[in-house]
Amino acid sequence: MAYKVVTRFAPSPTGFLHVGGVRTALFAWLWARKNKGTFILRIEDTDKKREVEGSVDHIVGSLKWLGIDWDEGPDIGGKNAPYKQSERLDSYKKYANILVEKGLAYADPYSPEELQNFRKKAEEEKKPFLFRDHRPENPAIWDDTKPLRLKTSPKRYKWHDVVRGELEAGPEVVDDFILIKSDGYPTYNFAHIIDDLLMNVTHIFRADEFISSTPNYLALYEALEIEHPEFVTLPPILGEAGTKKLGKRDGAKDILDYEKEGYLAEAMLNFLAFIGWNPGSGDNREILTKDEIINSFSLEHIQKAGARFNEEKLDWINKEHIKLLSPDIIEKNILDVIGEKYKKLVHLIADRIMTWNDAKKMVESGELDFFFDAQKVDKEKLNYKGCSRDKTLEHLKNIVKILENISDWNTENIKIEVMAYADKSEK
RNA sequence: GGCCCUAUCGUCUAACGGUUAGGACAUCGGCUUUUCAAGCCGGUAAUCCGGGUUCGAUUCCCGGUAGGGUCACCA
Numbered sequence: 001m002a003y004k005v006v007t008r009f010a011p012s013p014t015g016f017l018h019v020g021g022v023r024t025a026l027f028a029w030l031w032a033r034k035n036k037g038t039f040i041l042r043i044e045d046t047d048k049k050r051e052v053e054g055s056v057d058h059i060v061g062s063l064k065w066l067g068i069d070w071d072e073g074p075d076i077g078g079k080n081a082p083y084k085q086s087e088r089l090d091s092y093k094k095y096a097n098i099l100v101e102k103g104l105a106y107a108d109p110y111s112p113e114e115l116q117n118f119r120k121k122a123e124e125e126k127k128p129f130l131f132r133d134h135r136p137e138n139p140a141i142w143d144d145t146k147p148l149r150l151k152t153s154p155k156r157y158k159w160h161d162v163v164r165g166e167l168e169a170g171p172e173v174v175d176d177f178i179l180i181k182s183d184g185y186p187t188y189n190f191a192h193i194i195d196d197l198l199m200n201v202t203h204i205f206r207a208d209e210f211i212s213s214t215p216n217y218l219a220l221y222e223a224l225e226i227e228h229p230e231f232v233t234l235p236p237i238l239g240e241a242g243t244k245k246l247g248k249r250d251g252a253k254d255i256l257d258y259e260k261e262g263y264l265a266e267a268m269l270n271f272l273a274f275i276g277w278n279p280g281s282g283d284n285r286e287i288l289t290k291d292e293i294i295n296s297f298s299l300e301h302i303q304k305a306g307a308r309f310n311e312e313k314l315d316w317i318n319k320e321h322i323k324l325l326s327p328d329i330i331e332k333n334i335l336d337v338i339g340e341k342y343k344k345l346v347h348l349i350a351d352r353i354m355t356w357n358d359a360k361k362m363v364e365s366g367e368l369d370f371f372f373d374a375q376k377v378d379k380e381k382l383n384y385k386g387c388s389r390d391k392t393l394e395h396l397k398n399i400v401k402i403l404e405n406i407s408d409w410n411t412e413n414i415k416i417e418v419m420a421y422a423d424k425s426e427k
Numbered sequence: 428g429g430c431c432c433u434a435u436c437g438u439c440u441a442a443c444g445g446u447u448a449g450g451a452c453a454u455c456g457g458c459u460u461u462u463c464a465a466g467c468c469g470g471u472a473a474u475c476c477g478g479g480u481u482c483g484a485u486u487c488c489c490g491g492u493a494g495g496g497u498c499a500c501c502a
């Protein structure tokens with residue numbers, strides 16, 4: 001192979017990372033690792049208003065938890081430093097000026113209000129709004145205080161997407177989009193293309209909401225007279241119940257919440273890899289280690305259609321990964337979750353191949369507390385924390401089982417009483 | 428609404444013109460278990476609809492339908 005694969009993950013620091021973002025990072029990372037290429041972490045912090053403090057640390061922490069490592073990034077530097085777009089403004093300005101000199105970019109003279117009116121008018125006339133219909137005849141010199149727009153020449157664009165195949169869109173979607181905002185920061189649309197160029201990115205992995213803006217990007221690549229990287233469009237991840245893309249508002253959790261809930265990083269990695277990808281061609285394995293995933297990863301088996309997020313499957317994958325661990329590690333992890341207070345129960349829980357989160361649920365529901373009080377149960381009021389009688393009975397049966405496994409506890413009395421109660425109620 | 432994308436069991440998917448349409452999760456049943464799980468065995472369950480192309484379409488083409496995405500000085 002003559003060229004080196006370079007991929008990147010380029011999140012904006014606007015909060016936590018959820019499964020959607022992480023899956024994008026994962027696929028880009030897998031492709032880089034599969035090809036012994038380079039994986040870059042780049043922070044797209046060009047929107048000061050939306051920036052959330054601590055996001056970068058959170059993003060770094062999330063990726064590190066999963067074992068997704070990068071060769072270049074804001075924390076470790078690299079030959080393409082810096083890796084925060086806010087520190088790369090000179091590069092954007094340089095390319096902006098090239099476009100201005102070529103006559104392919106111009107200052108936008110309108111105020112936001114004026115722009116709003118154009119949109120409103122277009123809407124009233126039931127016509128699509130296009131900025132290029134309002135191009136100024138003699139644009140002022142771009143002086144950094146006005147937005148800079150790309151001067152596009154509308155036409156039909158066709159392009160190749162590694163996953164979707166041949167795509168195309170008509171001239172009506174091509175418009176003079178903003179390259180540099182009035183605050184001096186570039187838009188994502190401009191900045192990512194310059195950075196990908198300068199960093200020699202070979203494959204752009206991103207979700208499918210970017211398909212519709214691709215013609216505009218192509219217009220920019222053309223204006224700059226540069227080749228575009230390969231486009232690898234990932235299918236959307238749908239919410240558990242709905243048919244809409246999983247987003248923060250419909251329950252997409254912080255990826256680190258899964259760590260807190262007791263999911264193993266490698267199980268999460270396995271799960272995420274299988275959202276919109278599979279080894280294909282008769283390879284029915286679904287439980288794979290990190291290295292196995294890297295080895296079998298290929299772009300041909302990335303799905304086109306959206307996939308629903310399924311937490312039940314995640315639970316199963318997690319359980320299977322737990323089974324792959326050594327007993328020592330299992331017990332240590334269970335102890336981490338349930339705490340020192342319940343140390344005596346570690347073996348029992350491990351024997352039952354409980355997942356960490358099952359153990360955690362037992363702690364939270366008070367089931368383990370009840371166990372410690374079991375010898376004080378009032379047989380006349382077999383009432384466990386507001387549970388129904390059947391539920392209580394179930395708990396008691398469980399406890400008898402647990403008690404039996406601990407030799408130094410005197411369990412005979414309560415066992416007899418509980419079993420007698422059980423016999424009676426079963427009739 | 429314009430433009431674009433997508434479409435196999437409930438869910439995730441295999442199939443790259445010829446299979447009794449395979450697997451996994453979930454579900455149901457059985458075995459095992461002093462309870463509950465786990466484990467093992469088995470069952471139910473799918474090619475969106477309509478036209479083509481072809482000896483033969485899940486697969487290729489066209490149309491419809493449905494779902495989704497996008498139309499920002501957000502990414």
